[in-house]
Amino acid sequence: MKRPLVSAAVVATMLSSAVATQTYADDALVVSSKIDTEGSVLGQMILQRLSAAGLEVEDRLQLGGTSIVREALLNGEIDIYPEYTGNGAFFHDMTDSPVWHDAQQAYDTVKAKDAELGLEWLTPASANNTYAISVRGDVARENGLETLEDMASFINDGGDYKLAASTDFVESAFALPAFEAAYGFSLDDDDLLVLSGGNTAATMRAAAQQTSGVNSAMTYGTDGGLQALDLVVMTDTKGVQPVYQPAPVIRRAALDNHPEIAAALAPVFESLSLETLQRLNGDVAVNGLDPAKVAADYLATLED
Structure with a gap:
């Protein structure tokens, strides 16, 4: 888009x-x-x-x-x-x-x-409406997660976290690696469910259904399924992604x-x-x- x-x-x-x-x-x-x-x-x-x-x-x-x-x-x-x-x-x-x-x-x-x-x-x-990382609403509310700093602290403190994302999002330097570098967290293979293609409907569904333990998803900021599936966009306070x-x-x-x-x-x-x-x-x-x-x-x- x-x-x-x-x-x-x-x-x-x-x-x-x-x-x-x-x-x-x-x-x-x-x-x-x-x-x-x-x-x-x-x-x-x-x-x-x-x-x-x-x-x-x-x-x-x-x-x-x-x-x-x-x-x-x-x-x-x-x-x-x-x-x-x-x-x-x-x-x-x-x-x-x-x-x-x-x-x-x-x-x-x-x-x-x-x-x-x-x-x-x-x-x-x-x-x-840019690239975003969104967390299941129950996890976000229980742990006070609103921003990517909050999410990074949660991960670094040993919180249970698994992200559903596309191959491009995981591998492209401007996407997940840029978020990791800016906010000081790192996800290994066990923390990821990598899906072919770039369809956020699939990543959001994986988080909503907790597929393979997923509780977070690659999304776009204004995706239509976010509220329906109770996913909360983590605010990119450092402006890692371009503004759309x-x-x-x-x-x-x-x-x-x-x-x-x-x-x-x-x-x-x-x-x-x-x-x-x-x-x-x-x-x-x-x-x-x-x-x-x-x-x-x-x-x-x-x-x-």
């Missing part, structure tokens, strides 16, 4: 095929999103909020992965969609820069870089034509905390609700 982009050649091929079969209303704002659960919820919020503000909108939600939607925005095929600040590292070939580990610097950097391309970043959510805050990104030409869009969307994204997005994503991914209804019900609460 927010990892490195596919090649330009693949993007061009997929775009040419998609665009050739689609037309857009000349006077409508084309609202799009990525194909994942959170993209559908955030996209619906943008679509419905702008429609309620009296703007004519066209629904192009769940268009594809990051590279497809980003290229469509740059090409003027869509006008606005929700993106993550941390992806600026890949968009602008800055993956080695430390700015992506600080929320404000990440936002300021991608905003400035994209402005040069005629794109404007609007108000972001405070939620951070969602925010609307819009073509400057569209914003110039409708400057009221910024004010219309600001309170929506300002309200989206980590826990709120976890719950909304869970309503779709776990409870099977329609993203349009989840968005509509949430927006109604902001009007109360």
